[in-house]
Amino acid sequence: MGPRPKKLMCLAIDASPGDRMTAWMDDGSLPNLARLRDGGAHGRIESTADFMAGSPWPSFYTGSYPPEHGWMFYLNWRPDLMQFVRASPESQPIEPFYRSLRQDGPRVIAIDVPITYGPMPFNGVELTGWGTHDKIGSPAAYPAWLADRVRRKIGAMPIPDEFTGHQTARDLLGLRDDLVAAADWHSRAGRMLMAENGWDLFLLGFGSVHRAGHKIWNRHGATGPMTAREGEALDDAMRQVAIAVDRAVGELVEAAGEETNVVVFSLHGMTENYSVYPLFDRILDRILKDEKRDDPATLPNSPMGALRERIPLALRSRIKASLPFALQDWMTLFWRDHNRDRTKAKAFLLAGDLEGMIRVNLKGRERDGIVAPGAEYDALLDRIAEGFSTFVDMDTGEPLVRDIHRPRAIWPDAVNRRALPDLLIRNPVRSSLNVNGFRSERYGLVRNYDAGAYVEGRSGHHVGEGWFAAAGADVSGRGDLGLIHEFDLLATVHALIGEPMRPGMRGAPVRGLYRERGAKVA
Secondary structure, three states, rough: OOOOOOOOOEEEOOOOOHHEEEEHHHHHOHHHHHHHHHHHHEEEEEEEOOOOOOOHHHHHHOOOHHHHHOOOEEEEEEEOOOEEOOOOOOOOOOOOHHHHOOOOOOOOOOOOOOOOOOOOOOOOOEEEEOOOOOOOOOEEEEEOOHHHHHHHOOOOOOOOOOOOOOEEEEHHHHHHHHHHHHHOOOOOHHHHHHHHOOOOOEEEOOOHHHHHHHHHOOOOHOOOOOHHHHHHHOHHHHHHHHHHHHHHHHHHHHHHHOOOEEEEEEEEEEEOOOOOOHHHHHHHHHHHOOOOOOOOOOOOOHHHHHHHOOOHHHHHHHHHOOOOOOHHHHHHHHHHHOOOOOOOOOOOOOOOOEEEEEEOOOOOOOOOOOOOHHHHHHHHHHHHHHOOOOEEOOOOOOOOOOOEOOOHHHHOOOOOOOOOOOEEEEEOOOOOOOOOOOEOOOOEEEEEEEEEEOOOHHEEEEEOHHHHHHOOOOOOOOOOEEEEEHHHHHHHHHHOOOOOOOOOOOOOOOHOOOOOOOOOOO
């Protein structure tokens, strides 16, 4: 029997920008991360987020493609109901790999692994939904009594739900402070659970940098008057949050002990917000109706639109945050104008916030499908794709579309195929701050009524590439290992803890990230 695997600590600095994190390691802002990087191996991560921003975590922890696990967004299209519903274990089962490890195998501590349902009995302890950016459920714990113990000893998690709207500089600086405190909360919770539980695998997802990337990427995300001091503070706000996370990383690594292998990673990244998602729905409407018209200079007043505009976005967000999840979801769909009747639409936009994900109302698949499979289906997709390709920036002439894909072709070897879009449209990665709209010779002008501000008050949004750094006695590589896939990172985690992957999981261990059992240290 070979030597017992050493402990493995996996720390996810979720959705952190690789370029900024590298620069901050180099300038001394993040000494603990720099020490891990320089003492072991590092590189970049390719993930399914390159095509679907919401998909990398379920892809990673299930070892499967989006068509197989079905996760794109927390509001999931149900073709049998012809409506969007909040994802649930019953309608969209996704199980993290660590919950199905052998009962007599590695003992696990898991804290805030993103996009996971509430904990279930397994060989370990877990906290879910406390400090993740993407919350799909209320804070919970396994065992259940652990939640009260954490609240008594550590306190309530200071990271708030995301504020969907534009905020003042003062409010955003308050968010910065909350995110710094959240990093410390994660450190204290992790050290407490390590002290009180035996463990072999420790996983923790920091949500602080993810939220900071969306809301305080730059000072231009703030609305209203701003003093020079506030502007300078906002310019440095995201770095301050990263510094707090780096400090927490150092504390956790020290508590884990010298013999622990450590992998720090981000499955996808962040850049300045380039989303023009709200315009996709109006463009699709023009194409389906084969209609040319120009949007008016100001937003037209429909009864519902007038009501929506009379209630400030900030107030809408505060009201929504205080409601049960079911009412929150209804409000989200209402304000986004997604609660329309889709039974008569040939195609419609799936819920999301970045890519244009278009679904056909297909006979035999959707309950009320009206488009026949085969020639009619293909012709409709071709017409939609060609129509989107006719739109260019009204000021610069730059195309609206970066590329258009049929997701079936993106992952051709996927085994199962769930409720994916039939067409996926990506726009160029460039600032959307001053995009005034898009014009088509065939369909007219579609205005961006958010021009001068970022969509939903997010100054940052996702890019697909992530990063990693790893160090420890069983990490054989040194220096830059280049680009690896998230599935290979998953396989490497299994290799480091000496456990086989579940049947059907994808990926192969990265040789530079682990040393085979019994191999001699050079």
